[in-house]
Amino acid sequence: MSDIVPPEVRPKPAVPAKPPNVGAPSPSSPFPPQGLGVGGGGISAPPPSAIPVPTGSHGPIHGGSHSVGHGIGHSVSHAGSHTAPHSGGHSHSGSHSSSGGSTLLGYIGIDTIIEQMRKKTMKTGFDFNIMVVGHSGLGKSTLVNTLFKSQVSRRSAGWARDEKIPKTVEIKAVSHVIEEGGVKMKLTVVDTPGFGDQINNDNCWEPISKYINEQYEKFLKEEVNITRKKRIPDTRVHCCLYFISPTGHSLRQLDTEFMKRLSHSVNIIPVIAKADTLTIEERQEFKQRVRKELEMSGIEFYPQKEFDDDMEDKSDNDKIREAMPFAVVGSDKEYQVNGKRVLGRKTAWGIVEVENPNHCEFAQLRDFLIRSHLQDLKEVTHNIHYETYRAKRLNENGGLHPISSAETQESNL
Amino acid sequence: MTSNIRYKSRIPVKTEDSIEEKQYVGFATLPNQVHRKSVKKGFDFTLMVAGESGMGKSTLVNSLFLTDLYKDRKLLNAEERINQTVEIIKHTVDIEEKGVKLKLTIVDTPGFGDAVNNNECWKPITDYIDQQFEQYFRDESGLNRKNIQDNRVHCCLYFIPPFGHGLRPVDVEFMKALHEKVNIIPLIAKADCLTPNEIKKLKDRIREEIDKFGIKVYQFPECDSDEDEEFKQLDKELKECTPFAVIGSNTVVEARGQRVRGRLYPWGIVEVENQSHCDFVKLRNMLIRSHMHDLKDVTCDVHYENYRAQCIQEMTSKLAQDNRMESPIPILPLSTPDVDTEKLIKMKDEELKRMQEMLNKMQQQMHDKEQ
Numbered sequence: 063m064s065d066i067v068p069p070e071v072r073p074k075p076a077v078p079a080k081p082p083n084v085g086a087p088s089p090s091s092p093f094p095p096q097g098l099g100v101g102g103g104g105i106s107a108p109p110p111s112a113i114p115v116p117t118g119s120h121g122p123i124h125g126g127s128h129s130v131g132h133g134i135g136h137s138v139s140h141a142g143s144h145t146a147p148h149s150g151g152h153s154h155s156g157s158h159s160s161s162g163g164s165t166l167l168g169y170i171g172i173d174t175i176i177e178q179m180r181k182k183t184m185k186t187g188f189d190f191n192i193m194v195v196g197h198s199g200l201g202k203s204t205l206v207n208t209l210f211k212s213q214v215s216r217r218s219a220g221w222a223r224d225e226k227i228p229k230t231v232e233i234k235a236v237s238h239v240i241e242e243g244g245v246k247m248k249l250t251v252v253d254t255p256g257f258g259d260q261i262n263n264d265n266c267w268e269p270i271s272k273y274i275n276e277q278y279e280k281f282l283k284e285e286v287n288i289t290r291k292k293r294i295p296d297t298r299v300h301c302c303l304y305f306i307s308p309t310g311h312s313l314r315q316l317d318t319e320f321m322k323r324l325s326h327s328v329n330i331i332p333v334i335a336k337a338d339t340l341t342i343e344e345r346q347e348f349k350q351r352v353r354k355e356l357e358m359s360g361i362e363f364y365p366q367k368e369f370d371d372d373m374e375d376k377s378d379n380d381k382i383r384e385a386m387p388f389a390v391v392g393s394d395k396e397y398q399v400n401g402k403r404v405l406g407r408k409t410a411w412g413i414v415e416v417e418n419p420n421h422c423e424f425a426q427l428r429d430f431l432i433r434s435h436l437q438d439l440k441e442v443t444h445n446i447h448y449e450t451y452r453a454k455r456l457n458e459n460g461g462l463h464p465i466s467s468a469e470t471q472e473s474n475l
Numbered sequence: 476m477t478s479n480i481r482y483k484s485r486i487p488v489k490t491e492d493s494i495e496e497k498q499y500v501g502f503a504t505l506p507n508q509v510h511r512k513s514v515k516k517g518f519d520f521t522l523m524v525a526g527e528s529g530m531g532k533s534t535l536v537n538s539l540f541l542t543d544l545y546k547d548r549k550l551l552n553a554e555e556r557i558n559q560t561v562e563i564i565k566h567t568v569d570i571e572e573k574g575v576k577l578k579l580t581i582v583d584t585p586g587f588g589d590a591v592n593n594n595e596c597w598k599p600i601t602d603y604i605d606q607q608f609e610q611y612f613r614d615e616s617g618l619n620r621k622n623i624q625d626n627r628v629h630c631c632l633y634f635i636p637p638f639g640h641g642l643r644p645v646d647v648e649f650m651k652a653l654h655e656k657v658n659i660i661p662l663i664a665k666a667d668c669l670t671p672n673e674i675k676k677l678k679d680r681i682r683e684e685i686d687k688f689g690i691k692v693y694q695f696p697e698c699d700s701d702e703d704e705e706f707k708q709l710d711k712e713l714k715e716c717t718p719f720a721v722i723g724s725n726t727v728v729e730a731r732g733q734r735v736r737g738r739l740y741p742w743g744i745v746e747v748e749n750q751s752h753c754d755f756v757k758l759r760n761m762l763i764r765s766h767m768h769d770l771k772d773v774t775c776d777v778h779y780e781n782y783r784a785q786c787i788q789e790m791t792s793k794l795a796q797d798n799r800m801e802s803p804i805p806i807l808p809l810s811t812p813d814v815d816t817e818k819l820i821k822m823k824d825e826e827l828k829r830m831q832e833m834l835n836k837m838q839q840q841m842h843d844k845e846q
Contacts, residue, residue: 199639261645262592307638308668309529315591336638339668341738409670410751412743420741 187239187246189296190436191277193328194251195270195320196305197258200335205303205392206251208405208416209428212240228256231269235297252299258316267320274299274328278451300443301364301431302328305335306387310344312351321361327447329364329439331431332356337389337422338407338414345389352387363387365435369442382430388423391416517576519625520767523657524581525600525649526634527588530664535632535723536581538736538747539759542568543725561586561599569838582628588645597649604628604656608782618817619824622831627779630693630762630770631657634664635718641680642688650690656778658693658770660762661685666720666753667738667745674720681718692717695761696769713761719754722747 194202237250252273257266277298284294302324306317321330332352334340340348356363365383370376393416396403405416416424431439524532537543564583569576584600607626614623631653635646642650650659661681666674685692695714702710724747728737736747747755762770 197638199636201638259643261596261648262594264592307529307636309527311529314589319591336668338740338742339637339665341740407670409667409743411667411745412740414740414742 184244184246186293187248189248189250190440191235191250191252191297191300193254193270193274193299193302194305195254195257195302196335197307198255200305200307201392202253202303202305202335204394205305205333205335205390205424207394208392208424209431210240210249212238229260231256231266233269233273250297263316266316267323270320271324271327274324275451278327278448279455281448282452282455298443298448299328300439302330304330304332306332306352308334308336308339308348308389310340310348312348313355318355318359318361321356321363322359325361325363327451329366329442329447330361331364332387333427334387334389336391338391340389349387349389364439364442366442369446385423385426388427388430390424390427391422392424514575517578518767519578519580520771521580521582521626521628521630522762523584523600523604523628523631524634525584525587525631526664527636528585530634530636531723532583532632532634532664534725535634535662535664535721535755537725538723538755539762540568540570540579542570561596563599563603580626587649593645596645597652600649601652601656604653605782608656608779609786611779612783612786619820621824622827627774628657629774631659633659633661635661635681637663637665637669637677637720641677642684647684647688647690650685650692651688654691655781658773658778659690660693660758661718662758663718663720665722667722669720678716678718678720693770693773695766713757716754716757719758721755721758722753723755 192206194206196202232255233252234255235250235252237248239246239248241247254270257270260266281294281296281298284290304317304321306313317332321332324330334345334348334352337345362368363386365379367379367383370379391407391414393405393407393414395405395407397406397408397413398404399406399413399415404413404418407414407416415421419425522536524536526532562585564585566581566583568579568581570579571577582603587596587600590596604627607628611623611625611627614620633646633650635642650661653659663669663674663677663681669677695710722738722745724736724738724745726736726738727734728739728744729735730737730744730746735749738745738747746752750756
């Protein structure tokens with residue numbers, strides 16, 4: 063396992079957003095499930111004792127030590143010069159010189175820093191906050207459960223009979239710790255019940271916008287403190303999955319309004335929900351129309367064009383952008399197909415396989431979201447969206463509370 | 476249509492017993508006479524489809540009547556739809572089958588439920604229905620009632636999205652605004668994205684909510700007690716199946732060696748007319764083959780009468796307020812025409828009749844030419 067480097071451990075120079083080049087998503091087969099913890103490769107229902115207890119708030123589960131991974135990445139980028147090779151690949155041995163550096167006369171061992179970082183990250187784990195937005199009944203909770211292969215969303219299969227549509231949009235955040243291959247991740251799913259369900263949906267995006275800004279504010283306040291914690295708890299929303307209803311025609315007004323207003327404060331990834339209602343041709347046409355509309359409205363969804371670093375990034379991301387929005391189907395039930403057990407939906411005319419790329423694009427979404435761009439999502443959130451918020455706040459008159467005196471404030475900033 | 480005449484017409488039995496012949500008067504052939512006259516006159520039926528865009532309304536209408544009513548439709552994108560209000564669009568088509576003519580009018584409601592703020596988005600629809608009632612009321616109360624055009628809406632198919640967990644607020648409000656003006660038949664649209672279990676749960680939930688909110692959807696009439704068992708069984712199944720979960724399709728695919736209307740997916744083929752796939756056949760049978768006339772009757776006898784009674788009551792109460800006098804006969808706001816205007820009306824009527832005959836002739840010619 064020593065040659066499998068989890069993507070998030072790469073030392074990052076102080077340039078924002080670059081998806082780490084992990085050759086092929088190396089674990090093509092799931093990791094063997096490690097001791098405790100939910101998730102991993104196990105598809106069967108986890109033993110009841112191992113289901114993590116959902117915490118209502120963002121109270122740290124591991125006693126506040128779970129943001130180190132992120133913190134390290136952060137501090138490394140400020141540490142100045144690093145001779146870690148910028149090129150992709152896992153060249154550990156030999157004297158491969160970095161771009162423009164002097165040729166090394168022997169092996170020093172600088173590249174073992176990757177190994178050291180990896181060990182540290184594995185000890186401390188990292189966190190990821192994902193928000194799901196869309197009309198009720200579009201399969202948001204099911205999709206998140208399918209993505210992370212565990213019951214992380216507040217609603218497991220089925221819904222309570224007396225669940226009512228809330229009158230205003232509520233924000234409900236639930237955290238779980240899932241573990242895979244020795245790496246712990248504290249996953250927080252922020253649900254938004256009530257979005258778009260009323261007759262009059264004016265300004266239903268406001269509670270969501272407020273929540274996102276509140277998280278930035280929290281982080282900012284911690285940062286500005288004189289004595290700040292070693293690891294600032296990161297509750298900022300790293301990614302927002304927006305669920306588009308598969309009408310087959312085009313985007314709805316509410317969709318464009320929401321995405322226009324929020325694409326500058328959070329990474330938005332549009333997905334087409336319940337894609338088993340569209341045939342392949344309808345799906346292609348619908349996607350084209352949606353992409354055109356997004357372009358016409360000036361909505362920049364993740365991965366944003368302006369943050370592509372180099373040609374390699376651009377070509378990778380272009381391919382992804384061409385395929386977005388992904389048309390997904392979620393399911394937490396398994397069926398037997400051709401001797402294999404697969405996640406799917408069984409109807410009278412066939413079984414829709416969730417992970418079959420010919421049926422829907424769930425596998426693509428999962429690879430994109432988790433296996434290649436997970437760390438990048440966090441970085442764009444931190445380096446771009448958060449910085450934008452911060453700059454705006456600090457430019458406001460009397461923006462920050464006087465936690466420290468004015469001079470120390472400036473020296474901190 | 477002929478298969479649905481449930482009257483039992485007695486054919487005179489030629490037996491040696493002449494007493495029976497003497498007792499046979501012969502008015503049992505009345506239904507046949509009515510049938511012949513109606514076939515000559517032709518039928519008309521107005522169907523309204525309502526629901527958000529993208530629910531498959533047009534596709535379903537095309538599948539139901541095996542026509543393509545929406546050939547040159549242009550779909551608007553989100554920007555163009557910002558200032559769109561709910562419109563009412565009518566498509567009329569004449570269908571003929573086995574000598575029976577049907578003038579079918581489809582009333583479409585684009586823009587319903589599509590905006591961010593959908594407050595009172597059903598108002599244009601209720602206004603339209605009321606207008607048709609009002610027009611019929613005036614025509615009926617007028618002097619010349621020979622050529623009344625019946626544009627009243629006989630049935631409204633309401634499409635409920637399958638993505639939700641039951642009725643949404645906009646669904647409830649719409650149905651409550653319309654259930655006393657028109658026969659509402661709720662449908663679950665795009666049912667091919669639901670598994671059989673989910674369909675059952677959703678149907679139960681919708682039925683519960685319809686009861687809870689007191690929405691009066693169209694009820695199938697009870698069977699007569701002298702119907703045969705098979706018919707009663709079918710009727711019972713029909714009633715338990717509401718709301719129907721339907722799928723529509725504009726394309727023909729190859730399935731099990733036959734060419735059927737359906738949708739081709741990588742994981743299988745959905746057949747529109749397969750009863751185990753969806754309730755399309757039940758809907759079609761109910762709408763066209765067994766209950767079309769009943770829908771018209773309920774519209775005339777219940778909804779229209781309600782409207783009429785309400786209208787008259789309003790007028791009399793207004794009059795009572797104005798004149799402080801009880802007037803037993805409703806005085807309509809129509810002036811009594813004098814001799815000249817009467818002559819004019821007669822002339823115009825004859826002209827109208829002549830024009831209609833000419834139109835029929837032309838249609839017949841075009842029909843012959845096509846053949």
